[in-house]
Amino acid sequence: AVADVKSVIEAYKKSGLPADLVEVAKQREVAQAEFERNSISGLASTWSQALAVEHRTPDEDLNGLKAVTLDDVNRVLRTYYDQTTATVAISTPKEAAGSAFGGRQGEDNTVIPTEHTGLPAFAKRVLAELNVPESQIHPTLQTLPNGIKLIVVPSTITHTAVVRGEILGSAGIQDPPGKEGIDGIVDGLFQYGTTSYDRIAYQTELDKIAANVSAGKSFGLDVLSSSFDRGIALLADDELHPAFPQQAFDIVKRQTVGQLTGTVKSPDYKAQRALADALYPAGDPSRRTATPESAGAVTLDDVKAYYASTYRPDLTTIVVVGDVTPEHARTAIESSFGAWKADGPTPNVFPPAVPANKPTQAVIPATGRIQAEVTLGETIPLSYNDPDYPVLRLANTALSGGFYASLLFHDLRELHGYVYTVGSNVTGGRNRGTFTVDYGADPQNVSRAARLVVDDLTALQKKPLPADRLTRAKALVLGELPIRKESYEGLASQLIAYASTGRALDQDTREARAALAATPERVRAVMAKWIRPNGFVRIVVGPAGK
Known part of the structure; x- marks a missing residue:
């Protein structure tokens, strides 16, 4: 070679x-x-x-x-x-029983702080004057006759346009029974050409305008604004007219089955399945998962039928950010995507509400791991449309945002040395959400850390969060506002997430205002309302906890 x-x-x-x-x-x-x-x-x-x-x-x-x-x-x-001076390195795998490392290196994570260091004057001034910055982004939202939501954010920073699209869907709801994994197979086939161009010819067309296209449930285009119309036409050709050749289907299906064969044996996959099975009732979409057998049962006819039924314009959101006017963008999108029609009423692809999970635990063995990776998870009947949602996310920021400045990191790592890392997360959907705490610990500290998590959550439900800790959490929330919009890509992703789920395009600003207005007592009440400290499912990957 x-x-x-x-x-x-x-x-x-x-x-x-x-x-x-x-x-x-x-x-x-x-x-x-x-x-x-x-x-x-x-x-x-x-x-x-x-x-x-x-x-x-x-x-x-x-x-x-x-x-x-x-x-x-x-x-x-x-x-x-110059080939005579070239350096060639060849990496050859070989079986080896040992490790390149000499052995486990100890870490002292029990150094307890002896004094509190105050903030410098400039930081105190910032925290004393928190406010929600006025957004400099002014997107336009249009709904096309076939149901496509089109959002345009003009920007002349560069002579480029970034287009991102999303077809709302849920594999757990839409995959045919016994054919789980078909969504991934369909996604993998878009790179094999269209009914107009084979794979190489299509790439040649993209090369002519120096554009990049990706297609599937999530699709996109990066193109110079001078070639915007042609780029949109090529994107639509791939998204709406995939060739789905038999030979490519055989390749993608074989690759998918092979990948799943390895994935289902991994401890992390088993942990994800154990968590889903413990959180959700039998028959829930979140409990469905692709296996080598289900992916292996998919046929090319299944692929074509799945594409026809789930790729719908009335579930599609397209965002254009860049050197393009809203009028120009609409004309180009309608020209290339306007003939796309949906058959029948728009389906509901949002997973339903679920009852509260029962507390339980499971240990997933992981050969060779000396540290346990732990997830504490529970369902919460909270929608992202609920007024409490931004306040609960603010509380979560106080729990684990800002590294050592966070409550959980301070208590579990800095004071007690039970964990190496810890984080928490609140997710909200249309009808339901979850609250999780993840940490890594030595086996003997797994239960100790879990008890301390429960103690901290219980305390937040009984006593208001200290004012200084709440202020720092608010500062972190407000600081994320401009960061999420620092790129065309980030802005497009955020707008798709909001528009595709029916939320306001300035949802982040609205939630930031709600967080800024939250009092310590409001945070306490929200924690008491939604979080069940003793309702966790505990999943341990690695050595069993003690």
């Missing part, structure tokens, strides 16, 4: 690289330089690289890329690709 690679390079050094491939690579490099400016982190990285390493500006780099010629590329190839 190494010799083959070297021979290919030597042949290109003699004949020169193909002009069409060089042009495609050049256009994609130019496009990528534009896309890197679509986020704060990407822009910072671009400037750091240009200034600190190259002593240029990003614009100078971009202009340099545009000026590159075929002769330049061939000259560099012939000058600097």
